[in-house]
Amino acid sequence: MEKKLVIFERESESKDIILGYLNDCKIIKVDKIFDKYSDGLKYVKTNKPQIAIFSMTEDKHSCLKMIKRLTDFGVNVIAISEDYTTSNIIQTLRYGAKDFVSKPIIKKDLLSAISKCSKEEVKTLKKAQIITIYSNKGGVGKTAVATNLAVELSKLTREKVALVDLNIPIGDIATFLDLKPTLNISDIINNSNPENKNFIMDACQQYKDTELYVLAEPPYIEQTKNLNPKQIIKLFELLRNSFSYIIIDMGANIDKLNMTILDNSDIILLTTVINLPLIRNCQRCLDLFESLKYTSSKIKIIVNRYLENDEITVDDVEKTLNKSVYWKVPNNYFTVMSSINKGIPVSEINEHSNVTESFVGLASKITDELFIEDIG
Numbered sequence: 001m002e003k004k005l006v007i008f009e010r011e012s013e014s015k016d017i018i019l020g021y022l023n024d025c026k027i028i029k030v031d032k033i034f035d036k037y038s039d040g041l042k043y044v045k046t047n048k049p050q051i052a053i054f055s056m057t058e059d060k061h062s063c064l065k066m067i068k069r070l071t072d073f074g075v076n077v078i079a080i081s082e083d084y085t086t087s088n089i090i091q092t093l094r095y096g097a098k099d100f101v102s103k104p105i106i107k108k109d110l111l112s113a114i115s116k117c118s119k120e121e122v123k124t125l126k127k128a129q130i131i132t133i134y135s136n137k138g139g140v141g142k143t144a145v146a147t148n149l150a151v152e153l154s155k156l157t158r159e160k161v162a163l164v165d166l167n168i169p170i171g172d173i174a175t176f177l178d179l180k181p182t183l184n185i186s187d188i189i190n191n192s193n194p195e196n197k198n199f200i201m202d203a204c205q206q207y208k209d210t211e212l213y214v215l216a217e218p219p220y221i222e223q224t225k226n227l228n229p230k231q232i233i234k235l236f237e238l239l240r241n242s243f244s245y246i247i248i249d250m251g252a253n254i255d256k257l258n259m260t261i262l263d264n265s266d267i268i269l270l271t272t273v274i275n276l277p278l279i280r281n282c283q284r285c286l287d288l289f290e291s292l293k294y295t296s297s298k299i300k301i302i303v304n305r306y307l308e309n310d311e312i313t314v315d316d317v318e319k320t321l322n323k324s325v326y327w328k329v330p331n332n333y334f335t336v337m338s339s340i341n342k343g344i345p346v347s348e349i350n351e352h353s354n355v356t357e358s359f360v361g362l363a364s365k366i367t368d369e370l371f372i373e374d375i376g
């Protein structure tokens with residue numbers, strides 16, 4: 001059966017090209033063409049065409065929002081843009097576009113996108129990812145990285161993200177986000193019917209009106225004493241069933257429990273600050289991970305509190321560790337300290353600060369790599 005298609009395009013030349021290409025396409029009928037995108041949105045809402053060709057304008061932000069709205073109305077969106085950088089393509093697909101065609105448009109690309117839109121395809125991560133922030137020394141900024149990365153991941157992907165406090169028994173994620181959770185990890189572990197998905201979601205506290213859910217550590221030390229590796233494995237399995245990304249903040253000790261967390265993580269963000277004793281400790285961790293046969297891509301080095309003019313350079317660090325630094329989070333005492341004191345993420349203190357931008361960049365780098373692997 002013919003599918004109804006609408007076109008959002010302002011440039012007349014491009015409109016003619018698209019219409020010319022669609023002449024030969026028997027499976028669709030061009031329903032309407034819109035210069036004024038807001039009119040197009042209203043039309044789509046009531047007339048429900050199956051496919052929309054959406055040409056992106058300079059106002060990328062509102063275009064992405066419109067693509068999301070169109071997708072919510074059940075339309076298969078083919079985004080068209082002159083900017084065909086990987087990051088733009090990925091971002092557009094994340095907002096729900098079914099396919100992306102670069103401009104100037106090639107006929108074969110457009111027709112193949114249309115035939116793809118005739119079938120149902122969903123682009124979400126196939127496997128939930130457990131991302132653990134680790135350092136074998138305290139105070140390097142694990143909780144700051146875990147919290148802000150989780151916040152940015154949830155904003156960027158709009159998928160469900162869990163932030164789990166396994167820094168037992170001295171976790172402080174709840175304080176970093178000013179939450180007072182009523183349930184915690186031990187409630188999930190001791191629940192007689194833990195498979196109940198609703199229970200997992202209930203035990204996690206939603207952060208404001210976002211896709212981020214926080215699972216707190218048990219408040220009493222006695223509740224943590226009997227936590228064993230088997231329970232951690234079970235907990236991870238349950239979390240994987242309900243979330244796309246699971247961010248773990250954990251303690252520095254190398255004990256059985258922590259080894260289970262590291263073994264069962266997909267990515268370890270080995271966090272350090274640049275000073276000699278900490279770099280040496282980082283080296284020890286890398287040696288340990290190598291002896292445990294962790295793959296090199298599982299371990300990613302994060303330099304926190306990075307200072308441009310530090311005596312020891314990133315180059316020195318990379319040479320010493322024989323591994324490249326994955327990401328640098330700048331030192332910004334004022335923003336980070338005030339975010340901790342107020343119990344809000346750094347983006348809520350200042351969305352344009354260098355640390356905020358760095359966490360946005362880190363979230364985007366991680367998800368872009370996973371996304372590319374996934375659609376590979």
Ligand SMILES: Nc1ncnc2c1ncn2[C@@H]1O[C@H](COP(=O)(O)OP(=O)(O)OP(=O)(O)O)[C@@H](O)[C@H]1O
Pocket residue numbers: 137138139140141142143144145167304305306329330331332333334336337340355
């Ligand atoms: N990028 C940064 N710039 C400036 N200060 C930072 C940065 N990241 C963390 N800090 C500071 O470092 C201190 C420790 O941070 P955080 O509590 O996140 O570390 P941690 O590794 O989780 O510590 P612990 O081992 O106690 O759990 C905080 O007081 C915070 O203000």
Ligand SMILES: [Mg+2]
Pocket residue numbers: 142143144167172249
């Ligand atoms: Mg901490």
